[in-house]
Amino acid sequence: MILGMRFIVYGAGGIGSIIGGHLFRIGGEVVLVGSERHVDAVKKFGLRLLTPDITYTLKIPACKTADELAPFRGDDVVILTAKSQHTAVCLGQLKNAGAPRNLPLFCAQNSIVNEPAATRAFDNVYGAVLNMPAIFLTPGEVIHPITGNGGLIEVGRYPASADELSQRVASALLEAGFACKVNTHVMRAKAAKTLLNLNNALEAITDAKGDAAAYNLATRTEAENVWKRAGIEWEDFHEFEKRSKAIRGKNKMPAGYEGETKRSSTWQSMTRGTGNVEAEAINGDIVKLGRALGIPTPYNETLCRIAEDMARKGEKPGRYTIEQLTEMARRNQ
Incomplete structure (x- = not known):
């Protein structure tokens, strides 16, 4: 006790x-x-x-x-x-x-x-x-x-x-x-975990459809460039993932809930229609720091803007594809 x-x-x-x-x-x-x-x-x-x-x-x-x-x-x-x-x-x-x-x-x-x-x-x-x-x-x-x-x-x-x-x-x-x-x-x-959480908005916007690897890498690269300029320290992303997987338990759904989907908290918030998501505090923080330091962050800016807009309008996951988001980010470069 x-x-x-x-x-x-x-x-x-x-x-x-x-x-x-x-x-x-x-x-x-x-x-x-x-x-x-x-x-x-x-x-x-x-x-x-x-x-x-x-x-x-x-x-x-x-x-x-x-x-x-x-x-x-x-x-x-x-x-x-x-x-x-x-x-x-x-x-x-x-x-x-x-x-x-x-x-x-x-x-x-x-x-x-x-x-x-x-x-x-x-x-x-x-x-x-x-x-x-x-x-x-x-x-x-x-x-x-x-x-x-x-x-x-x-x-x-x-x-x-x-x-x-x-x-x-x-x-x-x-x-x-x-x-x-x-x-x-x-x-x-926590900074290393944040690099993983940068992907949450993308998962929610696209409903986890499509190959997200290139876009996720782009958001992490933007964050690392901004943090390095700002003097922020972080544990290596891959080392954090490796040791987390070695320590934590294994994902397994309870009996009768095998059909439930394990998705990010941002996806769950958008699905529940809460009217708000964390993108501003995660991707948006990278965007704000980037602006202060003169470093473009178009991939994070696109995710933040679209996720927050979808949440305010009560839209469900899956409105955009990764290809559409990538094109938006490239136009903002």
Whole structure:
């Protein structure tokens, strides 16, 4: 049993509900903060957490607002799992609900923009890089389609160190079934993961149809050129992929869900019609840095612009082909 910490999983969708659910099922004190529909379903029926081996129905505490968390406690630990486009809103909600500056906050999100943003509101900020599958298409239900372990998680104190709390959180996540450890250079690993996440918008726009290799390489090359000029450090993309695959479990759908498709969080957001996606915080961050440094980033700019536009209009994945996107990017060079 995990003692001495209350885990507040803020922005609990797919990843957050999986992390919170596994911590809760082994005896951790956990509260999910999520969307109205998701929280209503969890409160009424419990959180359905489906894995290849067991389907859990967890009567896990859940709430819709930060105000419901008050008063904050000295043993609170926030695991921020909201999409990166919602980070500013989440930070403001926590502070306006009375969260103190010393509240520990772990950014378990895609992109490398969240940790520096979090330091504006909180002093104890930690990075967390994740490599695990999660499917969240139905309120109250999340699918965790992996066996062997729950996936790779590495945590570290921002910007580049470790402390007792990072080790305690890593130990709790390890006990909950994840392949978790402390990484004092977690932001380098998150940058490598970001290079992989640059592909999320392309998958959503095209519905994963066509040969994406050349376009994906172009987006990564743009990011690496921008980061090198800006002095941003990252772990080698291929080395990160190699060690992640060696550590994490193997993807496997639960029985009865073999027909479900494991797609990126951007594809899932577009499929659910949320009205927004992460492209601005992932591809868009490369575009903004590129503009500041005078480096063209047409492949990332095209993905960001098209994905955000499709999300705003409520369009489903598959509107454009890779060939069409490539032509748009070339025209923007």
